[in-house]
Every structure is written in C-alpha cells, then in structure tokens.
Amino acid sequence: IGGMENRAHQILCHIGLTGEEVDKPHNNRKCHNNCQPLQDIGDILQQIITDEMMRPRKHALNCHRMKPALFTEGVAGPEKGGASAAVVAAAAGGTPDDGSLEHVDYKEKLSQIREIYHAELEKYEQACNEFTSHIERMVSIIHRKFRAIQTQLKQSTCEAVMILRSRFLDARWKRRNFSKQATEILNECFYSHLANPYPNEEVKEELAKKCSITVAQIANWLGNKRIRYKKNIAKFQEDASLYAMKTATSVSSLSSQANSPATPNSGGYPAICTPPDGRL
DNA sequence: CGAGATGATTCCGG
C-alpha cells in the first residue's frame, strides 16, 4: 500500500492535486522524491535537443500549422514512412521528400524522444491503473467497514428491542396486585371450597371474567393460595372464618331468595369434593 | 428502608 500511495501521490503531484505548488520546475523539486522521473521529463527532452540552432526555432515550431497533427499522431506514430513521418518532417521545417529524413542524428534523436514518450506514457498508465485500483480497494474496504458497522448497529438495536420487549412482556416486571374486589372474590371462592379448592376450567373462566384477570392468573392465584395456606394454616385461620361466614350469609340469602333451577352448581366446584390426587 | 405479602415463573413428579 505504501508504494501504491507513493505512486498515487506521484500522479497527484503531477496533476497538481496535492495542494503543493507544482507549476514551476523549481517548485517541483519540493515534491516527493518519487516524483523525480515524472518531473524531469522536460529536462531530459531538453538535453536531447542540444542543437543550439533549434532554440530560436522553438517558438516557430510551437506556432507551426502542423503542430496539432504532430501532437495527435506524430510522436506516437510508426517509426518510419507514412503520413506521420511526413508530418514530423514538415514540422521539423523540411519537406517530405527533401532527404532530411536521411539525417542520422535527427532519426536517432527522434527515436530517443519516442522511446521516452512511450516509456513515460507506460509509466503514467501503470501509475494511473495502480492509483485507480488502489482507490477501488480503499472504497471496497470502506464499504466493508460500513457494512460491518451497519450489521453491528442492527444487532445491538435488535438486542435492545428484545430486552425492552421481554421486560415489558414478562408480567413479573410489571406485577400489580389484583384489585381488592378481585381478591375478595378469589378468597370467597377459595375458603368456601377449602375441602376441594380445585375449580374446573369453566369455573376458572367465570372467576377470570368476574375478576377481570386471565384464567392463567386465576390458576396462579389458586396455586399460590393453596401452597401458602397449607404451609401456614394458622395464619390464614382468621381469613378462613371470615370468608366462611361471608359465604354462609350470601348462600343463605341466595337460598332464601329463590330455589332457582338455573345453574345449581354455578360458581362452585365440581360435585366430587376430593382433591385431584388426594394430596390435600 | 426493610420485612412481609403477592403475583409470576421454573422445576419436577405423577
């Protein structure tokens, strides 16, 4: 990656994106050492063209009508013959058929320039490829990182929601005592059937409706009541007598009211008054 | 605040 970054830096140096001043040659020297091969191309080319006679003609060459053609195909074109050679020859100030192409020194320098051009072009292309692939890799790394962060975020959010939900769904965490009325009904029911405090499903449903709680809660209450009563009968003796009396009065009032044939066993326990397994 | 009361859950045996 380090080498890659250097290469990338090199490119950026050359195209002036590093923030450093790269316009002037002497400023280029301040650039990273790796920039040298690219910066010095002008110097190299200048060294090749040492002929003092060429210097005064540089301006004329730059303004030459054939320069665009030379720029597009002259340098990169084939070594010999064809239109390109003719263009180069024209640009050099000669005519296509005046025999100047035979000049050995010219041909040598031209091929030198072309070699350098191609070498530099290749370097640029390679550096460009390395740079873009480096960027692509960086982007994919960033994408991966972001995906990982997203996944982690999702997971932690899900966990938080699950915890919240379980806490709210678990009745233990928001336990409320039943209303006085509900407790009253349940106690009456329990103590009036102390001999067999095991109501069937139908009765449980009715109790649940009366107490505005669920059948499961009725079952919980009865289960808790049975075990706690059994554990300390003495403690509940007062309640037992109290509710027994209440029930007796209500039953007596009921029986004195009318001997209605409807639901003779309503609200009570099954006729069989023995515990399910005889354990009580 | 702490002890006891209370509703819910869990584990286990039948």
Next chain:
DNA sequence: CCGGAATCATCTCG
C-alpha cells in the same frame, strides 16, 4: 399437562 414446591421480583405497609 396439572399441581406442588421453590424461587424471583415487585408491591405494600409500618
């Protein structure tokens, strides 16, 4: 699956 027993977590009351 139901109920007993133990236990948990919260509520209530002094």
